[in-house]
Amino acid sequence: MLVHRSRRILLVTLGLVSLLLLWGAGSASALYLPIPLEEKVDNSRAIVLGEVWDTESFFEGEKTISTRVTFEVEEYLEGEGPQILEFQVAGGEIGERAYRETDSPVFEEGNQALIFFQDTSPWKIFAGREGVHFLSLEEKEEDPLYRFFRGDLAVEEAEEALEETKPLPERGSQAFLNQSLENSLAQASPGEPQITGVSPTTISAGTDQVLTIYGENFGSTREGDYPIIGFRFYEDHYMYDPTWIRDWSDTRIEVEVNVLGINDYYYAPGSWGPPRGTLGFMEEEGDLVDSHYLEVSYGFIGHQWPLRMVPFYIDRGDKPGEYMTPLLRAANTWSMGGGDLYFHFQGETTAGAREDGKNVIAFTDLNNDYLVGRARLYYVGDNIVEADIELNQGADYNLGGSCPSHQVDLESVALHEIGHWLDLTDLYGTNDREKVMYGYTEKGRVLRDLSWAEREAVSELYPPRDKVPGDMVNRLAGQDRYQTALEVSQEIYPLERTADALVLAQGENFPDALAGVPLAHILNAPLLLVPPGDISPASPLYQEIDRVLERGKDIYLLGGEEAISLQVEESLNQYYSVKRLSGQDRFETAVEIARRVEEQPVEVFLVQGLDFPDALSVSSAASLLRAPVLLALPGSLPQATRDYLEEHQEHIRRIHVVGGEEALSPALARQLDQYGEVSRVAGRDRYETAALVAQRFFPGSLYLTAASGEDFPDALAGGVLGAVYDAPMLLVKRENLPSATSQYVESRRGELDRVFLLGGEASVRRQVEEEMERTLAP
Numbered sequence: 055m056l057v058h059r060s061r062r063i064l065l066v067t068l069g070l071v072s073l074l075l076l077w078g079a080g081s082a083s084a085l086y087l088p089i090p091l092e093e094k095v096d097n098s099r100a101i102v103l104g105e106v107w108d109t110e111s112f113f114e115g116e117k118t119i120s121t122r123v124t125f126e127v128e129e130y131l132e133g134e135g136p137q138i139l140e141f142q143v144a145g146g147e148i149g150e151r152a153y154r155e156t157d158s159p160v161f162e163e164g165n166q167a168l169i170f171f172q173d174t175s176p177w178k179i180f181a182g183r184e185g186v187h188f189l190s191l192e193e194k195e196e197d198p199l200y201r202f203f204r205g206d207l208a209v210e211e212a213e214e215a216l217e218e219t220k221p222l223p224e225r226g227s228q229a230f231l232n233q234s235l236e237n238s239l240a241q242a243s244p245g246e247p248q249i250t251g252v253s254p255t256t257i258s259a260g261t262d263q264v265l266t267i268y269g270e271n272f273g274s275t276r277e278g279d280y281p282i283i284g285f286r287f288y289e290d291h292y293m294y295d296p297t298w299i300r301d302w303s304d305t306r307i308e309v310e311v312n313v314l315g316i317n318d319y320y321y322a323p324g325s326w327g328p329p330r331g332t333l334g335f336m337e338e339e340g341d342l343v344d345s346h347y348l349e350v351s352y353g354f355i356g357h358q359w360p361l362r363m364v365p366f367y368i369d370r371g372d373k374p375g376e377y378m379t380p381l382l383r384a385a386n387t388w389s390m391g392g393g394d395l396y397f398h399f400q401g402e403t404t405a406g407a408r409e410d411g412k413n414v415i416a417f418t419d420l421n422n423d424y425l426v427g428r429a430r431l432y433y434v435g436d437n438i439v440e441a442d443i444e445l446n447q448g449a450d451y452n453l454g455g456s457c458p459s460h461q462v463d464l465e466s467v468a469l470h471e472i473g474h475w476l477d478l479t480d481l482y483g484t485n486d487r488e489k490v491m492y493g494y495t496e497k498g499r500v501l502r503d504l505s506w507a508e509r510e511a512v513s514e515l516y517p518p519r520d521k522v523p524g525d526m527v528n529r530l531a532g533q534d535r536y537q538t539a540l541e542v543s544q545e546i547y548p549l550e551r552t553a554d555a556l557v558l559a560q561g562e563n564f565p566d567a568l569a570g571v572p573l574a575h576i577l578n579a580p581l582l583l584v585p586p587g588d589i590s591p592a593s594p595l596y597q598e599i600d601r602v603l604e605r606g607k608d609i610y611l612l613g614g615e616e617a618i619s620l621q622v623e624e625s626l627n628q629y630y631s632v633k634r635l636s637g638q639d640r641f642e643t644a645v646e647i648a649r650r651v652e653e654q655p656v657e658v659f660l661v662q663g664l665d666f667p668d669a670l671s672v673s674s675a676a677s678l679l680r681a682p683v684l685l686a687l688p689g690s691l692p693q694a695t696r697d698y699l700e701e702h703q704e705h706i707r708r709i710h711v712v713g714g715e716e717a718l719s720p721a722l723a724r725q726l727d728q729y730g731e732v733s734r735v736a737g738r739d740r741y742e743t744a745a746l747v748a749q750r751f752f753p754g755s756l757y758l759t760a761a762s763g764e765d766f767p768d769a770l771a772g773g774v775l776g777a778v779y780d781a782p783m784l785l786v787k788r789e790n791l792p793s794a795t796s797q798y799v800e801s802r803r804g805e806l807d808r809v810f811l812l813g814g815e816a817s818v819r820r821q822v823e824e825e826m827e828r829t830l831a832p
Contacts (some may be wrong), residue, residue, distance in 0.1 A: 057427045061793035085427040091213050093400045098170040100133030108167040111146030121146035123161050141177035159183040166191045173402045247271045247335045248270040249346040259322040260313035260354035267307040284311050285323035288482050292334050311352045322353020324483025337350040351507040353479035356437045360548045362394050363779045367403040368415035381464035391504050392517050393512035398780045407442035411554045411578050417447040427467045434549050441475040459498040526830045531814035535561050535767030536583050540598045543580035551604045555579040559612040562764040564666040565640035568611040569647045569683045570771035571673035580775050588621040605629045641685050641692035648682030657681040661712050667740035668713030670769040671783045674776030675751040689719045699729040703746045706730040741785050742794035748782030757781035761812040768813035791825050799829045
């Protein structure tokens with residue numbers, strides 16, 4: 055189980071005064087189509103007005119929390135029922151555990167609301183949070199929705215009034231100002247505060263930027279709660295926090311521009327045009343004396359990805375394959391947005407969008423025709439450790455070209471939701487409508503490219519790396535092969551307990567680890583190398599296992615007891631679920647591993663099982679294709695390999711033979727024709743073969759991994775790293791770059807962002823690293 059820590063806001067009398075860390079499920083953001091009032095009425099079996107008496111949260115399953123709400127009905131506007139009713143909403147808080155779904159309303163004792171219920175047995179709210187209208191019962195006669203039900207307003211008049219004055223939920227201890235449009239700004243009189251300018255005129259929220267406000271008659275000092283600077287976050291609501299004020303004088307104010315959490319939904323100030331601007335000068339009792347325009351480019355909640363290459367999967371459910379294309383285009387648009395952050399498609403899954411350590415975009419039933427997409431993020435500290443997107447499988451999607459007025463453009467929706475994967479908030483200002491992160495969409499709307507605001511966000515939050523000599527090659531090395539594998543694990547999993555499983559292979563020979571790389575990648579698991587004999591709890595290997603993997607999860611041992619001893623298995627079995635994959639020899643072990651990699655393999659890699667050179671470069675490529683790595687003899691297929699190919703013959707379409715004719719003979723290749731199309735990748739030596747693998751399987755990679763071609767351990771440890779970063783494995787010599795490697799790197803000059811060089815200077819000298827830097831330099 056992942057441990058998620060999310061910042062939660064503690065609101066008291068006059069705003070946000072402290073932060074409280076809770077264990078929880080990060081945040082979620084939802085994208086809605088506008089819901090006409092008549093649709094709400096037509097889809098509701100009961101519409102009630104009343105007050106929340108009590109709320110009680112409880113666990114549903116291991117991680118999900120729901121809340122039971124007791125509601126006293128003052129009046130049934132439609133339908134009938136008891137005076138006291140109970141209903142359930144998703145989300146809640148129990149002790150230090152919190153769970154939220156942003157499309158689900160949040161209630162507190164004392165909330166007063168008008169609620170649309172689509173069912174009454176059990177009571178179920180229509181359209182989630184869009185089916186709840188918070189109001190004051192004492193002032194209900196002035197509320198446009200209540201007036202509509204009393205017959206005082208036509209539906210068009212009510213919708214227009216609601217658009218202008220839609221209130222946020224009232225929270226008794228929450229200090230934010232709900233300023234209605236009826237209180238139009240009076241012309242400032244002599245002596246009253248006036249805002250004459252701001253600097254900068256464009257700012258981002260939640261990034262510690264400070265806004266300077268210029269004007270007159272602000273007051274030389276600020277005492278008590280007012281005056282205050284408020285920001286217009288949503289509709290006509292100005293919200294504030296006294297702790298944001300940095301400096302105050304009669305003609306100059308400095309204030310932070312931040313993101314604010316309300317009912318576990320994060321708001322950023324919008325970019326609002328006249329008559330009411332983004333920021334306002336507020337006096338006693340919330341009177342808005344003056345306002346001014348401010349362009350807010352984006353809102354940032356505060357969490358970032360620890361890795362710059364973010365892998366993701368797609369679960370298209372019963373949708374045909376063409377539904378994947380708009381999703382991939384949207385992810386690529388963010389990857390090309392100008393920052394050092396890239397979204398890498400790992401393949402398809404059927405697991406759905408759930409808390410499982412994998413980033414998934416999935417089509418699912420959202421039980422709401424107007425909710426088209428929802429993103430969920432999971433945090434550990436200030437890091438994002440998982441993000442998912444749920445897309446409404448029942449929506450009528452447009453897949454490309456112009457979008458008809460009756461369809462929702464899928465690529466536009468995906469582009470918005472992936473923006474939440476950067477921890478960006480929705481924006482609601484009148485001048486935010488052309489930004490990707492605008493919080494509403496509509497049928498027929500097409501927005502498939504980032505605006506200047508989103509490009510600014512990705513480049514500021516993930517600054518592009520300068521491609522200069524001395525900074526492009528990162529060496530990952532330990533004192534030996536075992537320590538180097540630990541360094542690779544820590545690069546992939548910088549946060550504790552974030553792996554889903556772990557794979558162990560012997561470090562004295564290559565076949566088991568080679569075949570195990572695709573398995574490790576699919577399992578979201580590091581691959582570590584085990585030294586001969588037993589391992590003690592004090593050993594670096596044991597400590598890394600404990601750091602990266604939660605106890606009780608699976609550890610896969612590759613090979614028999616000669617490869618990894620029974621003592622190691624028994625030691626690990628005390629705390630983990632240990633599974634051994636082995637056969638009578640390396641060929642059978644590779645087949646046992648292959649069975650766990652893919653049940654219906656479409657592609658397969660075949661390498662020589664007696665020597666390592668040609669095999670070193672294939673592991674990351676096989677991982678990306680979810681393709682098993684099988685072993686062969688130079689001139690024949692071992693029986694275990696042949697049996698596997700025959701068993702999966704109906705699924706296999708292509709067999710990639712890696713290595714020259716001396717490694718795997720032409721006669722052997724002809725034997726393979728009966729199982730699928732045979733494609734050979736072979737150079738004049740191991741170095742050229744690796745370069746050819748890179749060209750064929752990684753045509754647009756931004757990263758490279760490189761290791762010694764004169765021995766195998768470092769290259770095997772780096773196979774999973776290459777799969778995570780979509781990076782091929784190149785081979786180098788101890789003293790220099792082989793010509794094939796150098797030519798490949800030179801051909802990618804200006805395109806590559808980083809090279810991971812694996813192994814210490816005993817295996818790859820410092821001058822090789824320097825030569826790689828010179829070859830990469832612009």
